[in-house]
Structure formats: C-alpha cells, structure tokens
Amino acid sequence: MNSDEILKVKELLYDKSIEEVISAIPHINNKETLYVFVYNYNWDNGFDIPQEILNNEQCDLSIALLVFYRAGGFEYLSGKTDNENLPQWSGFIKRLYDSIISKRYPKGEIEFRVPLSKVQLYKLKKIITEEESVFIQNIDGKCLDADL
Numbered sequence: 001m002n003s004d005e006i007l008k009v010k011e012l013l014y015d016k017s018i019e020e021v022i023s024a025i026p027h028i029n030n031k032e033t034l035y036v037f038v039y040n041y042n043w044d045n046g047f048d049i050p051q052e053i054l055n056n057e058q059c060d061l062s063i064a065l066l067v068f069y070r071a072g073g074f075e076y077l078s079g080k081t082d083n084e085n086l087p088q089w090s091g092f093i094k095r096l097y098d099s100i101i102s103k104r105y106p107k108g109e110i111e112f113r114v115p116l117s118k119v120q121l122y123k124l125k126k127i128i129t130e131e132e133s134v135f136i137q138n139i140d141g142k143c144l145d146a147d148l
Contacts, residue, residue, distance in 0.1 A: 060108030
C-alpha cells in the first residue's frame, strides 16, 4: 500500500463517523485497503461496518476470514450454537460462516494466517468437518498485517 492509501484508511478509522464510513466502504475498490481497515477496526463500533466490507465486491477469502476471527469466529466454531444473550453477534457470525462455507469469497493474493494457538487448532481439527477446513488453512500471499 502506498502512503495515500494508508492515509485514507487512517482517516476512515479515526476521523469519520460510522455513517460516513458505511457510505464510503462500497466505493473502495482495493482489496488491500479493505484488509488493512479490518485489521485495525475497533470492534466497539459494531457489526455494520464489517458487514459493508463483506458486501463489497472486492472482499476476498482472506478479508472474510480476518473478519470472522476478529468477530469471535473461534468461539463460534468451537460450539456452533447461537448465543441468545448476543443476538446481533450470533446473526452476524452465522451469516459470515455460511458465506465462507458456500465459497462466496474467492481466494485472493493477500496472506491470511489462522490466528489460533496449537492447542486451539488441535481442538478444532477434532470437531470440524472437511468442508470447514477452510477455517484452519493459511493463505499464502502478500502480508498486510500492519497496525495503524
């Protein structure tokens, strides 16, 4: 990413309102910008912005998996139950899980490393199906993990 793109991401992250970010996301046509935004996203701002990113046609599997894990995907994979106390989270994570399983997001050129410990991976490998193995596979590509 060049310095102008980094400044754009910082502006969206720190200077714009939630409504402004939601209206800007559909106009982002760069996968790297989406990934870096998600990598630095403050989840206290809710699920509306990540949903807009997932709806963006530039969203690929690395971005979707990053959103999944940052939103508590390990907890979902471990139990696959709805949390009645967190209905917004349950709906968001279930829809994202279903989208990833149905191969909605193409594999791209951005690196994704599964953010789990060896113990967490071991536990998941014992309970997930072959179809769900997408959640425990790294994706090779360009590393964009950068704190802004």
